[in-house]
Amino acid sequence: MYQLSGVTKRYQRGKKTVDALAGVDLTIEDGGRLVIQGPTGGGKSTLLQMLGGLDRPTSGTVEFDGVDLASLPEARLTKVRAENIGFVFQSFNLIPTLTAQENVETALVPLGLKGAARRERAAEALDSVGLGERLGHVPGELSGGQQQRVAIARALVKRPKVLLADEPTGNLDESMRDEIMELLEGLWKEHGLTFIMVTHDSSIARRAPRLATIRKGRVTVTENAAA
Amino acid sequence: MFFTYLRRELRRRRKAALVVASGLALGIALVIVVSSVSSGMSQAQDKVLQSLYGLGTDMTVTKAAPPPGEEGQGKRRFEFDAKGDDEQSSDRVLVQGFQTLASSTVAQVGDQEGVADAVGGLSLTVLKVNGEFKPGEFTAPPGGGKTGSGGGGGGGRVEGGGAAFDVNTYSVYGTDVTAPALGPLTSSRITSGRTFNSSEADAAVAVVDSAYAKEKGLGTGKTVTISGTKFTIIGVATADSGDAAANLYIPLKKAQTLADAKDKVTTVYVKAADSQQIDSVKAAIQKNIPDTTVTTSADLADTVSGSLSTASDLATTVGKWLSIAVLIAAFLVAGLLTSSAVSRRVREFGTLKALGWKSGRVTRQVVGEALVNGLLGGALGIALGLGGAYLVTAISPTLTAQLGGGAGGGARGGMVAIGGGGGGPVRQGAGKALDIALTAPVSLATLAVAVGLAVAGGLIAGGFGGWRAARLRPADALRRVE
Incomplete structure (x- = not known):
């Protein structure tokens, strides 16, 4: 699914040049599950953004299903994101004025689905994350865990090939964290999608079959046979 | 969404x-x-x-101002008989501004390119003076002295006597009754009676301005005498705004006769075929008809102050x-x-x-x-x-x-x-x-x-x-x- 070769991302911070990623080579198989772990500022989120086509590397290639996202025109990159990649963010990133159902619908808008079909699929997605009764609630009326469920429903409603999660439990308490992780793992198994997650939580990292540790822009991958 | x-x-x-x-x-x-x-x-x-100047008029044509010293129609005199004490009256009909154009100018203007319609009119001012002379009376001195009797000059005196005259000025406009759509009368509407019809070109009929009618107690059916000619009032006109163009409106021919201005007009009212072409029409008239002054509404607007x-x-x-x-x-x-x-x-x-x-x-x-x-x-x-x-x-x-x-x-x-x-x-x-x-x-x-x-x-x-x-x-x- 993913083939990263020599991916470097260089930022200019004042007079200093910082390599967030320094020649990363990484392969991620179709349907695989990878956890990316590392210290703050180590390049975890940058790597996730490269995989999600949200950013382009300074050098190197990010191949997704044989297509180099790094050199893809913006319009096609947007299409790849719209059709194939679901995102879950640490801060949920829900639109505060829209209801849970409408928030989920926003992921279907780029696919050109009409109103009724969009509403139906959004309702199904919310039902699958246990929020079938909360369709009309705006984010402010939902708990943190419920908001993250809405975000997960939004990521999965378009039936993506890849689910990218950036610290999805970072803003949740412990019980909520486990609940969300169980949900994500269950959905990964159920939908057979590729699941890549960034976390600094070691307990979560230990549960992953494959762990990519990133330090100073360099990635080391370890397999976890026990997971 | x-x-x-x-x-x-x-x-x-x-x-x-x-x-x-x-x-x-x-x-x-x-x-x-x-x-x-x-x-x-x-x-x-x-x-x-x-x-x-009424609705629809885009410009007026008048006679150009004469060189200084040449203006005027000559002196007019009022003549009264000083004998007796009967009331006497005399009026003078004067052409306003003392400058006239030949009636043929109207046709000339009408022939210019860009002119849709041209109508002539004659503006007059009537100055009416009426009153009486009173001769003085001789009064004998006390004691019965007689005038001229003996020397000593103890004669009487002539006392009293004199003259009391009212001067009344009003304006009269001679309108072309065959072209009612253009000219000053269009700025008024008939509020009583009727306006002229085209068969009244030489009729002794008049339309009176409502303000003047009120002041003088005139009305439809009554008569008014101008310089000895009695006119029957056929209508009362009320100015849409401000003052009326004239106190009385009479047929043009009658006005010309009264003012001894046969085949003369004071103003030609012109309607342009295209309101965008007013300047070029003005230029054409000035060029082709000498000794005339053409005034457009734009020229007139420049004179509005206050x-x-x-x-x-x-x-x-x-x-x-x-x-x-x-x-x-x-x-x-x-x-x-x-x-x-x-x-x-x-x-x-x-x-x-x-x-x-x-x-x-x-x-x-x-x-x-x-x-x-x-x-x-x-x-x-x-x-x-x-x-x-x-x-x-x-x-x-x-x-x-x-x-x-x-x-x-x-x-x-x-x-x-x-x-x-x-x-x-x-x-x-x-x-x-x-x-x-x-x-x-x-x-x-x-x-x-x-x-x-x-x-x-x-x-x-x-x-x-x-x-x-x-x-x-x-x-x-x-x-x-x-």
Whole structure:
């Protein structure tokens, strides 16, 4: 699914040049599950953004299903994101004025689905994350865990090939964290999608079959046979 | 989704939306009030001008001013018999301005290219003097002395005696009864009786101005005598605004006879075929018909002064620039507030872009919100503007138009007879001031401009925000807040 070769991302911070990623080579198989772990500022989120086509590397290639996202025109990159990649963010990133159902619908808008079909699929997605009764609630009326469920429903409603999660439990308490992780793992198994997650939580990292540790822009991958 | 999202966002940012809409509303309301007041002033000026020469007249042709020393028709004398004490009366019919054109000039003017119609008229002033002489009476001195008896000169005295005369001046306009659509009488409407018909070219009939009729107790069916000729009053005319062009209107031929001005006119009233070609028609007449002065309504407008003129100048200068300044400020504030709102929503737009929303769709959303703000501002501005215009009309401040002052004073023989003593129909008295109530009519064009401004305001504001939103890269947007 993913083939990263020599991916470097260089930022200019004042007079200093910082390599967030320094020649990363990484392969991620179709349907695989990878956890990316590392210290703050180590390049975890940058790597996730490269995989999600949200950013382009300074050098190197990010191949997704044989297509180099790094050199893809913006319009096609947007299409790849719209059709194939679901995102879950640490801060949920829900639109505060829209209801849970409408928030989920926003992921279907780029696919050109009409109103009724969009509403139906959004309702199904919310039902699958246990929020079938909360369709009309705006984010402010939902708990943190419920908001993250809405975000997960939004990521999965378009039936993506890849689910990218950036610290999805970072803003949740412990019980909520486990609940969300169980949900994500269950959905990964159920939908057979590729699941890549960034976390600094070691307990979560230990549960992953494959762990990519990133330090100073360099990635080391370890397999976890026990997971 | 577009409308749902838009509605929810506007509801969430109600205060910001209200600030943007209010700014635009203020600018738009000012534009409506200023343009409607300007339009009212323009109408007031038109009324003033129309009251001078009637509806439909684009220009007048009069005889050019003669060189100094050549003017005048010679001295006229009033002759009275000083014997007896009977009341005596004498009147003089004078051509206003003492300058006339041959009647054939009317046809000549009518033949010029671009002239749709030309009608001649003769303006007269009648000076009527009536009263009586009283001879003195001899009074003998006390003691019975007789005049001339003996020397000593103890004669009596002649006492008393003298003259008491009233001088009455009024104006008479000789109108071409075969062409009722043009000329000064068109600035009045018949409020009693009827106007002339074309068979009355030489009839002794008259139409009297209502104000003059009231003053002199005249009315339809009564008679009035002008220089010995008795005219039957067939109608009463009321001036649409200001004073009437003349106190009495009589057929042109009769006027020519009374003034001993056979085949003469004082003014030719001209209607141009195309109102855009007035200047070229004026030039053609001046070139082809020598010794004439052509005065257009634009020339006449220059002679209007007083508070109407001042207010008009204010509306077209201060009002216009104030509206433009407020509009620019409102557009800028709307643009900056929209741009600032986009800055506060970078995570939202970054997320939408991460979900696969194209930049164009995000921009459309921002522009759509700004446009609705603009339209709200437009609706509010139109309501405010209509209210302001209604208020101006309800208060109807009175403006004074000083006619013929300054520049008009020298316009001898021109359309601007007032203050100049020219050949046109003279209003009562030189440099006459007319009071005009100001209105502020709001035209559909003004409303269309207001809607256009609202849309433009929304688009400008949306342009600011949309430009920012379009440039937003999802990774940058998410990085800035995570």
